[in-house]
Amino acid sequence: QVRLVESGGGLVQAGESLRLSCAASGSTGSITAMGWYRQAPGKQRNLVATITTTGRTVYADSVKGRFTISRDNAKNTMYLQMNSLKPEDTAVYYCNANSKVVPFSFWGQGTQVTVSS
16 A cells, blocks of 8 residues: 655745645555646646656646656655646645555545635
8 A cells, every 4th residue: 555645735826836745655665657636626636747756757738837746766755846826726736656556546635725816
């Protein structure tokens, strides 16, 4: 099993920055790609960014140039640096880890990010 715990969410004004963290524990050696997803009220959960064990990244078009995903494999921690935040970035942000162990995908509990205009 893999346990994921997010932190770093909060309330900020448009244009400000936040950094989210996702700490993994348990069978961390089984983790392959990790990613951040977000879900706004009444909407489906969408990909924000993903990162492989070798640091290859993919971003949603809506966050390219503003958000940066990174991971510290030694600390079993993933980060999401969010700059130039917009009200439309308001959502619950979830950490995800793909793993070689059943059930092969794990989720954190989510952290709320609210951006006021």
